[in-house]
Amino acid sequence: MSAPIRIGLLGLGAVAQAVHLPLLARRSDLYRIAAVCELAPDVLETIGDRYGIERSRRFADYTAMLDAGGLDAVMILSRGSHAPAVLAAFERRLAVFCEKPLAFTTAEVDEVLAAQPDLGHPALLLAYMKQYDPAVTAAAQALAEVDDVRLVEAMVLHPTGASQLDFARVVGSTQPLPQRAVDANAAEDATLWAAAVGDADDALWRTYRGSLVSSLAHDLSVLRSLGTVPETVEYADIWRQRSRFAVREVGRDRMSHGAHPASIAVQGGLASGGRYTLGWHYLPDFPAYRETVRVVHGRGTVELVFPSPYLLQAPTELTVTTPDGDAERKMVRRSISEAFENQLVAFHAMLRDGRPPKSALSEGRDDIRICQQIVAAYAARTGARVGGEVGALLPLQPTR
Numbered sequence: 464m465s466a467p468i469r470i471g472l473l474g475l476g477a478v479a480q481a482v483h484l485p486l487l488a489r490r491s492d493l494y495r496i497a498a499v500c501e502l503a504p505d506v507l508e509t510i511g512d513r514y515g516i517e518r519s520r521r522f523a524d525y526t527a528m529l530d531a532g533g534l535d536a537v538m539i540l541s542r543g544s545h546a547p548a549v550l551a552a553f554e555r556r557l558a559v560f561c562e563k564p565l566a567f568t569t570a571e572v573d574e575v576l577a578a579q580p581d582l583g584h585p586a587l588l589l590a591y592m593k594q595y596d597p598a599v600t601a602a603a604q605a606l607a608e609v610d611d612v613r614l615v616e617a618m619v620l621h622p623t624g625a626s627q628l629d630f631a632r633v634v635g636s637t638q639p640l641p642q643r644a645v646d647a648n649a650a651e652d653a654t655l656w657a658a659a660v661g662d663a664d665d666a667l668w669r670t671y672r673g674s675l676v677s678s679l680a681h682d683l684s685v686l687r688s689l690g691t692v693p694e695t696v697e698y699a700d701i702w703r704q705r706s707r708f709a710v711r712e713v714g715r716d717r718m719s720h721g722a723h724p725a726s727i728a729v730q731g732g733l734a735s736g737g738r739y740t741l742g743w744h745y746l747p748d749f750p751a752y753r754e755t756v757r758v759v760h761g762r763g764t765v766e767l768v769f770p771s772p773y774l775l776q777a778p779t780e781l782t783v784t785t786p787d788g789d790a791e792r793k794m795v796r797r798s799i800s801e802a803f804e805n806q807l808v809a810f811h812a813m814l815r816d817g818r819p820p821k822s823a824l825s826e827g828r829d830d831i832r833i834c835q836q837i838v839a840a841y842a843a844r845t846g847a848r849v850g851g852e853v854g855a856l857l858p859l860q861p862t863r
Contacts (some may be wrong), residue, residue, distance in 0.1 A: 465815060470560075471499035471534045473525050473548055474541030476724070477509045477624065478562060481631035481773045482803050483540060484514060490804065492809045497556045500528045500557035503636035510634065527666045529555050536560060536814060542718075543648060544784050546571035546657055549587065553578045555847040559587045560810050562676045563755035565827040567655045568852050569835075572828040579824065588810045588820035589827045593769065595809055599688050602758075602765050603784045605726055606689055610763040615643065615739040617682040618795035620746055621674075621724075624716050627752055627771050661850015667838065669721030670701055671853070675717060679727065679743050683830045685756055685767070687781050693833055694734040699840035701725045702729055711734075711747040762786055775801050 470487070472479060487494045496514055500522040501507040511521045522528035527538070529551055536558040539545045546566040551560045553575070566572050579586050593599055606612070639645075657670045663671075686692060703723045706770035711722060724745030733739055752771035757764060763784040770777040778797035785792050812818040842849040851855070 466825045467491065467493055468811060468814060469533060469535045471498040471500065471528055471537045471540050472496065472498045473528070475499060475501040475503075475506050476542070477628050477633045478773075479540045479629070480510065480633050481628055482775065483538060484510070485775070486801070486804050486807055488514060488685050490807055498522060498528050498531065498834065500525050502640050503638065505638055505804055506634055506636050511513075515854055526551060528634055536810075543651055544571060544796060546575050550578055553580050553586065554580060556580050558582060558584070558810075560590060560807075561587055562590045562674070562757075563680055563827075565589055565824070566831060567676055568613055568673055568694050569657045569828055570658065571655075572824055572831065576824050576828075582657070582819040585813050585823060587823050588806075588813055589822040589824070590609070590806060591681055591822050592772065592802045592806045593681050594686050594688045594821040595805035596769075597798040597800045598767055598781040598796065598807070599802075601683055601781055601796055601798075602767055602783075603689050604757060605781075606691075606760070607764050609753065609758075609762070610735075612691055612733065612735055612737040612758055613761070614737055614759040615689070615733065616742075616755070616759075617686065617759045618739070618744075618755045619679065619682065619743040620744055620749055621678065622749045623711055623714060623717075623747050625714055626711070626750070628772055631773060642689060657851060659835070659851045660853045661848075663838075663842075663849045663853075664719045664846065666703075667701070667724070667847060667849070668722065669717075669719065669726070669727045671834065671838050673716075673719035673721070674725060674727060674743055674745070675837060676831060679741060680834065681829045682741060682754070683833055684758065684826070687826065687829075689756075689758060690735070691737070691739065691740055691758060692734045693731055695732040696729060696833065696836040696840045697732065697840055698728075698730040699837045699844070700728045701841050706748075711750060713747060716745075729840075739774040753834070763791075764769075766824050772803075773824065775803065 488497055498520040499516050507521050537552045538560040539548045540562050544566045545561050549559050553845045660668050660671055703725050727743040729741040731739055754769040757766040766782045768780045776799045778799050781796040783794045813820055838853045843857055
């Protein structure tokens with residue numbers, strides 16, 4: 464038996480507290496939490512105490528954590544683009560478990576790709592945990608011999624982050640972040656805003672960075688696992704509605720999705736020749752996250768229904784319909800094998816055995832490009848102001 468992987472965590476926010484830290488503690492056969500890094504001092508102390516992290520291994524500065532050594536890999540769970548943190552880890556020849564968003568521009572990913580070290584095994588696993596869901600694996604197997612996918616429909620009903628995470632009792636900071644960190648985050652946001660969408664307004668930028676790159680990208684990864692890869696974006700719409708019956712406020716979600724989070728609809732063609740539709744709706748008063756992916760082909764359907772990702776061991780339901788003579792046969796499959804835990808096992812296998820991850824840098828780049836094509840299709844249809852990488856995808860206007 465090899466020694467557990469010594470892993471350092473950057474970011475001790477909601478996803479770290481609700482998911483990754485409990486699973487790392489559970490899988491002490493595979494991992495040892497060797498260091499943690501968090502900007503909020505009170506959160507750093509509370510979580511450090513909870514998981515028995517030595518005080519000398521608690522850091523407010525990521526570079527300091529990396530330079531202190533004693534790590535085999537890092538887990539990047541912080542907000543914003545993760546490209547700079549990945550680059551810093553690569554400079555020190557450390558493998559990376561990277562939560563989304565990997566980045567917000569393809570230029571960032573290209574820089575990371577160029578810096579990727581030869582470690583004797585893959586250097587980065589992109590944490591699309593749904594690809595490690597046993598229901599997705601079984602769905603892919605059910606579609607392995609299908610050569611006539613007619614339509615893929617993916618729909619996300621997204622409640623507030625607070626309502627999804629209330630059960631986890633996430634520890635938040637009671638103190639303001641250091642001003643230097645606030646200023647650095649604002650500067651990074653402004654730079655990436657301009658690079659990705661140019662002078663688009665705040666609402667469109669937040670929709671791109673939060674609703675598309677940081678959320679709907681999960682559905683793109685599932686479609687990739689099912690062999691139903693989007694090839695074209697032919698129609699996209701982004702709109703916002705209000706209800707006089709609304710109760711819940713957007714709250715902290717406005718940082719990711721904007722002050723009034725959008726609804727999104729996308730249509731296009733699959734590389735295999737069929738069609739796809741994507742839908743994403745922020746529903747602040749909806750009681751529970753729900754995501755559905757349905758594949759229609761000539762001999763039946765394959766449907767996945769995902770619960771909230773933060774409910775560990777909550778099964779994804781797979782329903783497969785096939786012909787049975789002149790009748791329909793329906794198979795329903797549920798497994799409590801946890802996708803997040805399977806993902807940690809896969810990262811361990813990547814480091815110890817060289818097993819390739821289901822998604823890495825190139826797949827992350829593809830997903831960013833599709834998200835950009837969605838915004839470009841919307842802008843081309845509506846005349847919305849965009850620039851940057853998205854603007855470069857717009858058709859050239861004829862000169863007079």
